[in-house]
Amino acid sequence: MNNHESNIEEENKILHIGFDDTDSTNGRCTTHLAYLLTNTLVKKFKVNFIDFPLLIRLNPNIPLKTRGNGAVCLRIKGKRYDEIKEEAKYFIENYSDIGNGANPGLAFYEENSIANDIISLSNNAMDTVLSKQLAEKTAKKNSIQYHLFGKGHGLVGALAAIGCCLDVDHTYETIAYRKKENIGAIRKIDKSKVKKISDESFPNTFNNFDYRKKRVLIAPHGPDPVFCGIRGEDPLITTKFMENLQIDEDLDGYMAFRSNQGTNLHLTKERRLSRILPFTSGHINCQLITKPNVINGGHVIFYVKDNFNDILPVAVYEPTRLTKIAASLEIDDKIEIGYGAHIKSNKRTLNLEYLIIKELKEITYFKNPICEKCNKNMKSEGRNKGFQCPICKTKKNNEPKTVIKKDRGLICGGLYIPDPIAHRHLTKPYFRYNKEKKYDRKQILYLLNNTQWTSKK
Numbered sequence: 001m002n003n004h005e006s007n008i009e010e011e012n013k014i015l016h017i018g019f020d021d022t023d024s025t026n027g028r029c030t031t032h033l034a035y036l037l038t039n040t041l042v043k044k045f046k047v048n049f050i051d052f053p054l055l056i057r058l059n060p061n062i063p064l065k066t067r068g069n070g071a072v073c074l075r076i077k078g079k080r081y082d083e084i085k086e087e088a089k090y091f092i093e094n095y096s097d098i099g100n101g102a103n104p105g106l107a108f109y110e111e112n113s114i115a116n117d118i119i120s121l122s123n124n125a126m127d128t129v130l131s132k133q134l135a136e137k138t139a140k141k142n143s144i145q146y147h148l149f150g151k152g153h154g155l156v157g158a159l160a161a162i163g164c165c166l167d168v169d170h171t172y173e174t175i176a177y178r179k180k181e182n183i184g185a186i187r188k189i190d191k192s193k194v195k196k197i198s199d200e201s202f203p204n205t206f207n208n209f210d211y212r213k214k215r216v217l218i219a220p221h222g223p224d225p226v227f228c229g230i231r232g233e234d235p236l237i238t239t240k241f242m243e244n245l246q247i248d249e250d251l252d253g254y255m256a257f258r259s260n261q262g263t264n265l266h267l268t269k270e271r272r273l274s275r276i277l278p279f280t281s282g283h284i285n286c287q288l289i290t291k292p293n294v295i296n297g298g299h300v301i302f303y304v305k306d307n308f309n310d311i312l313p314v315a316v317y318e319p320t321r322l323t324k325i326a327a328s329l330e331i332d333d334k335i336e337i338g339y340g341a342h343i344k345s346n347k348r349t350l351n352l353e354y355l356i357i358k359e360l361k362e363i364t365y366f367k368n369p370i371c372e373k374c375n376k377n378m379k380s381e382g383r384n385k386g387f388q389c390p391i392c393k394t395k396k397n398n399e400p401k402t403v404i405k406k407d408r409g410l411i412c413g414g415l416y417i418p419d420p421i422a423h424r425h426l427t428k429p430y431f432r433y434n435k436e437k438k439y440d441r442k443q444i445l446y447l448l449n450n451t452q453w454t455s456k457k
């Protein structure tokens, strides 16, 4: 640490600014607000960012949430914190959809290291449902200043973002924003460029192009200030991707976020079936106890038990394109599944988010002997009456049936995840498995100081 930095440290601790639930179903605006505020903090207040702006996706299986359920944390060092807080409040008040479905929470935490109960709240916000009351209690205990707008549900996400150190696997997303006058206009994006740059940057970018459906995945639809977002492993690469798209529209600017997107962070915990609460997320090792049942709409339902012999149904929905795989499972197959727990007809049901085959039950069947002359299956003449070739009528009396192992068409150890179109923000794509990033603070600081991670004209 140089002298300059240590001087600042004496003056001020790190200021963590967390906020969430600023958007309604009208658009994904929490990141836009973060982008506007960040540029003000950099230009007007000359603050130093000690991390990339964090885009933290929380438990996607909560029923009352906006589309992405993403919260943001900005970690800065600088001066004039009182003015900065006023500025942040101003942005929330003026750029969120309060009264229209948004219930923002805004939190300020001044501390150089993050208290354990904030970290643990954040950890639980990834896969469970937390109350505003718990968030308020945690805030008060840690001298976190907070502001609630509307119903203030966003305080949970605001604290969860502050408590998410993301010192585990993580990804980046560079998001480009539109000028106000262009919001609502059709986004002109060159599909062939998206595909080409996706090809070239593989595997360092992900879920930007759907190769099966030949669809562009980078742009939202509707009246959203986001023009597009490029997901990947490195902010240099995602930002370069954006630039190489040579977007025609005169954009407002862009910002790179560090994120838990594409990491399955919501599925890390394993709980026994009897303790899985509705609207939580996680994974479980279990065994099929019923044959999969294909229901209306092509969805598949089967029942599983865990090591404690507790039982729950698992639902595999058609858009995941995993229904064929699911339907070929058999009783006694051992599997691991990622799930979101929901309530259907008053029953807890696990919606499948990924499937790993752990052990395939060997299925055998008997086959009649073959006629050596005609190479045809012989026909049974009836119980204990032997076999006859349907062509040359040769008979065999004491020939045993052959035992055939059924080809299950599934790979033991195989991993099956939904189609990109059915991915949630947190879904880990195939090729990210076993390539999870290690947290490297030095590398992140290097990137932070050597990339133009935000641009606003």
Ligand SMILES: [Zn+2]
Binding pocket: 371, 372, 373, 374, 375, 376, 389, 390, 391, 392, 393, 394
């Ligand atoms: Zn024959």
